[in-house]
Amino acid sequence: MDRIDEQILRLLKGNGRMTSSEIGKHVHLSIPAVSERICKMEERGLIEQFSVKINREKMGFHLLAFIMVQLEKPEHIQAFRTVIQEHEQILECHHIAGEYDYLLKTVSRSPSDLERLISDTVKQVKGVVKTSTLIALSTVKEER
Amino acid sequence: MDRIDEQILRLLKGNGRMTSSEIGKHVHLSIPAVSERICKMEERGLIEQFSVKINREKMGFHLLAFIMVQLEKPEHIQAFRTVIQEHEQILECHHIAGEYDYLLKTVSRSPSDLERLISDTVKQVKGVVKTSTLIALSTVKEER
DNA sequence: GTTGAAACAATTACGCC
């Protein structure tokens, strides 16, 4: 992980489909040299995966909300995690320290859709005793 | 945006470098047909960009924290946004409704690094009157 | 949408330092 690898990562972050020859022009390396560096970074787990950023607005998800969840007892964690993993509108779930136990990042099509997500999905999980929802009005920055 | 486009998006989400020929085998379409669909989704803005998911842990960022920020007056927003955009450890910034005005998703190398981020960067911005930090203990799900 | 030819990029094998 040297200076050149960092440059390659920066380039790939901006365009995950950039060709090795194009990257090579930036870092002054041959095509096989660039390919090998990318492969090695994948092997080491530094590069987790190549992906696409999808515009959620254009997919109909107009609402971004953060839901903080209080879980009563640790015995309900497994059921909770299963629900989280299976729900496509729950993008992120972090175990956090503080008054609440989990912080969820969610997307919804409408306020009523968010209502369903909170009432029918999150609060339906055994052990969920309290939630607090933060609605995003706009997004200033989002490095996904 | 039909059934096939959805399938293509799902495949690209899992592997942004999947070839059109490979995608074609899944959706039973020829290579130019797949390429054209991907191009059209890029033109429409549905696909924002191709990217790469980098393992933050392996990059030395062991701490994930959410910082909620209260901004005194709207006249300080521009300066605040500039700081946000320029700081690489601030991954996300959402304008939110509620007691706090902004929710920041941040990464740090260590607790002292997070301390610097809060004290020397965020609180240094004019108009920032209050912050509240949620430390992530672990991440259950993160669709980036 | 498909097919096929041309252009392009990646992979492999090899030699080099």
Add this chain to the structure above:
DNA sequence: GGCGTAATTGTTTCAAC
């Protein structure tokens, strides 16, 4: 271990339909 060159293989692009 890391790099470059050149041949091979595979992929995309571009036409025509």
